[in-house]
Amino acid sequence: MHPGSLVAAVARALHPVLPAAAGLTEDEVAASLAAPPDPALGDFAFPCFKLAKALRKGPPQIAAEIAAGLADPAGLFSRAVATGPYVNLSLDLGRAAALVLPRLASGEPARRPATGVRVMVEFSQPNTHKAFHVGHMRNLCLGDSLVRLLRVAGDDVVAANYLGDVGAHIAKCLWWYLDRLHDRTPPADRRGEWLGELYAAASNQLDTWEDQAQAGDVAAASELQQAKARTSEILHRLEAREPEIMAVWQETREWSLEEFAEIYQWCDVGFDRVFFESEVDEPGLKLVAEFLDKGVFVVSNGAVGVVNDEVKHMPFFMLRKQDGTSLYSTKDLALARLKFEEYRIDRSVYVVDVRQSDHFRHVFLTLKKMGFYQAERCQHVPYEMVELPDGPMAGRKGNVVLFRSLRQQMTSHLRKTWFQQFEGQWSPEEIDAAERTVALGAIKYGMLNRDVNQKIVFDLAAWLNLDGNTGPYLQYTGARAGSILRECGEVGKALDPALLASEAAVQAVTASLQEPQERELLLALDRLPQTLAAAAEQLRPSIVCTYAFELCRTFNRFYNADNCRVKPSEGPLLQARLLLVHAFVHALRETLAVLGISVPRRM
RNA sequence: GCGCCCAUAGCUCAGUUGGAUAGAGCAUCGGCCUUCUAAGCCGAGGGUCCCAGGUUCGAAUCCUGGUGGGCGCGCCA
Numbered sequence: 227m228h229p230g231s232l233v234a235a236v237a238r239a240l241h242p243v244l245p246a247a248a249g250l251t252e253d254e255v256a257a258s259l260a261a262p263p264d265p266a267l268g269d270f271a272f273p274c275f276k277l278a279k280a281l282r283k284g285p286p287q288i289a290a291e292i293a294a295g296l297a298d299p300a301g302l303f304s305r306a307v308a309t310g311p312y313v314n315l316s317l318d319l320g321r322a323a324a325l326v327l328p329r330l331a332s333g334e335p336a337r338r339p340a341t342g343v344r345v346m347v348e349f350s351q352p353n354t355h356k357a358f359h360v361g362h363m364r365n366l367c368l369g370d371s372l373v374r375l376l377r378v379a380g381d382d383v384v385a386a387n388y389l390g391d392v393g394a395h396i397a398k399c400l401w402w403y404l405d406r407l408h409d410r411t412p413p414a415d416r417r418g419e420w421l422g423e424l425y426a427a428a429s430n431q432l433d434t435w436e437d438q439a440q441a442g443d444v445a446a447a448s449e450l451q452q453a454k455a456r457t458s459e460i461l462h463r464l465e466a467r468e469p470e471i472m473a474v475w476q477e478t479r480e481w482s483l484e485e486f487a488e489i490y491q492w493c494d495v496g497f498d499r500v501f502f503e504s505e506v507d508e509p510g511l512k513l514v515a516e517f518l519d520k521g522v523f524v525v526s527n528g529a530v531g532v533v534n535d536e537v538k539h540m541p542f543f544m545l546r547k548q549d550g551t552s553l554y555s556t557k558d559l560a561l562a563r564l565k566f567e568e569y570r571i572d573r574s575v576y577v578v579d580v581r582q583s584d585h586f587r588h589v590f591l592t593l594k595k596m597g598f599y600q601a602e603r604c605q606h607v608p609y610e611m612v613e614l615p616d617g618p619m620a621g622r623k624g625n626v627v628l629f630r631s632l633r634q635q636m637t638s639h640l641r642k643t644w645f646q647q648f649e650g651q652w653s654p655e656e657i658d659a660a661e662r663t664v665a666l667g668a669i670k671y672g673m674l675n676r677d678v679n680q681k682i683v684f685d686l687a688a689w690l691n692l693d694g695n696t697g698p699y700l701q702y703t704g705a706r707a708g709s710i711l712r713e714c715g716e717v718g719k720a721l722d723p724a725l726l727a728s729e730a731a732v733q734a735v736t737a738s739l740q741e742p743q744e745r746e747l748l749l750a751l752d753r754l755p756q757t758l759a760a761a762a763e764q765l766r767p768s769i770v771c772t773y774a775f776e777l778c779r780t781f782n783r784f785y786n787a788d789n790c791r792v793k794p795s796e797g798p799l800l801q802a803r804l805l806l807v808h809a810f811v812h813a814l815r816e817t818l819a820v821l822g823i824s825v826p827r828r829m
Numbered sequence: 830g831c832g833c834c835c836a837u838a839g840c841u842c843a844g845u846u847g848g849a850u851a852g853a854g855c856a857u858c859g860g861c862c863u864u865c866u867a868a869g870c871c872g873a874g875g876g877u878c879c880c881a882g883g884u885u886c887g888a889a890u891c892c893u894g895g896u897g898g899g900c901g902c903g904c905c906a
Contacts, residue, residue, distance in 0.1 A: 786867095
């Protein structure tokens with residue numbers, strides 16, 4: 227439990243009066259505390275069902291006895307009553323606020339003490355020479371959020387990317403580029419995306435010929451034959467590192483890399499280490515030879531692999547093809563070794579879509595057989611796919627939504643429906659910056675709000691609707707809260723800094739809080755640390771999204787209530803409300819920060 | 830065939846280790862802007878939590894068996 231939280235304080239007060247026979251620790255008491263269904267019942271509820279067996283009494287009787295016996299020297303509770311099998315506890319709002327608000331209002335960060343655990347989070351992993359589309363965005367947002375969550379939880383996190391810069395897709399793309407293109411000049415401002423279009427064109431052409439050949443088209447079959455021979459030749463020349471083809475590879479690869487760098491920068495995502503498939507290709511093959519010698523790997527039909535009986539439906543995990551070349555799996559083993567050796571990591575997290583669950587099970591089992599103790603601390607974070615209303619994204623169907631298109635449509639929609647109104651009042655720079663922040667908030671929240679095991683059907687029209695449970699709603703709420711502080715500041719109603727220093731002074735002003743909206747907001751603020759901890763523990767940013775939305779809804783009720791207006795307030799009540807708003811602003815900022823979302827100053 | 834995932838309001842989804850009357854957004858209908866930003870707030874309607882058994886004081890939640898949908902299953906990544 228978090229020592230400064232209300233839950234902890236309630237558990238501390240409740241624990242001594244529980245019958246010893248129940249044998250509950252303070253932490254267990256804290257864990258069992260729940261919110262009553264109706265706020266009128268109380269702020270916390272302690273259910274007595276589990277005590278019934280040990281005490282051989284009915285839960286309602288136990289609840290009644292606990293409520294009657296509750297001593298409250300700290301004056302934390304305003305009411306403690308048994309309602310059926312529950313002990314319902316109402317907090318003294320002023321005292322509770324004095325416990326919770328000062329840390330948050332001061333802006334002290336929520337980061338937990340260092341755990342000493344070094345964890346690597348590998349995510350994004352786009353292929354060069356291919357398009358970056360909305361499907362990649364889910365991975366990017368998820369991985370980045372996990373990095374941020376684990377950092378707040380106190381881990382030493384290494385954010386890693388792993389770029390696919392070798393393989394058949396490159397050969398296809400270069401085939402088109404070298405053989406089929408009249409004009410090989412890329413558009414200067416979008417060379418990476420252009421390269422992706424070449425790959426898509428190549429891939430489509432091959433698929434079309436394939437279909438036509440299947441249907442008996444002799445000409446198509448011949449074209450297909452020649453193209454396959456050519457891509458195969460390109461691939462072999464790449465693997466042989468022939469200077470001429472390597473020069474083309476390097477130049478085009480650079481176009482993709484600059485595209486990715488621009489995307490990451492716009493998305494405010496950073497990496498500490500970027501691995502390339504090209505750097506683990508040869509080490510992978512060496513590793514295969516080494517463990518084949520050791521008898522860990524076996525030969526099967528001319529290929530090399532390992533038998534992992536634990537994966538019953540597919541025990542053979544191939545690591546080297548018949549022709550002696552490497553596979554994705556080969557490189558993943560070499561990459562894992564590189565990670566272990568280069569960074570001495572304690573834990574390794576792979577953010578990769580759910581279709582690769584079997585693959586990673588095999589990788590981790592194999593690493594264990596190879597003798598890497600870290601294999602136990604490797605973890606695949608699977609997430610479901612992003613689809614479009616007409617089904618899975620496929621180059622062939624031409625229904626891929628590219629990143630640039632998403633960004634462009636999101637920002638121009640925001641300009642037209644919202645930011646246009648500020649033209650002439652705000653500087654163009656501020657408008658652009660706010661527009662980007664909000665577009666990014668909409669995209670990230672949309673990608674993270676849904677649990678990882680749910681598919682996301684990407685419907686642009688729906689994503690442009692920014693009402694309700696969306697990123698911009700949260701940002702708007704934050705901007706409104708900020709404007710309270712700004713407006714109050716302008717009329718000389720700022721928060722007294724002395725309040726952050728003295729607990730007695732805080733309590734003197736928070737005692738004036740009494741509205742239900744203030745109480746709800748306080749209770750919502752109190753749940754921040756436990757929410758971040760749970761999300762980090764379970765590697766689920768969606769938990770944070772749900773919390774952020776509830777927190778903002780609670781704030782908006784406070785904001786909208788006539789009886790809770792801050793600016794017209796005076797004296798202690800004004801100060802108490804300013805504390806609440808400051809605390810909210812910082813809590814929201816911390817909450818959104820782990821999602822990679824920021825709040826514009828105004829919007 | 831084997832393995833994994835999903836099924837909750839018209840649509841999209843939440844639902845902490847099993848707990849009080851199953852929630853939210855969107856959509857529909859009705860209210861609230863001379864007072865801190867209406868991308869907001871309040872209210873109404875809307876449910877066989879896929880089905881059938883089981884476990885127990887108590888099941889949307891756990892177990893078993895089905896049904897429907899998605900994904901994966903040796904030389905792609």
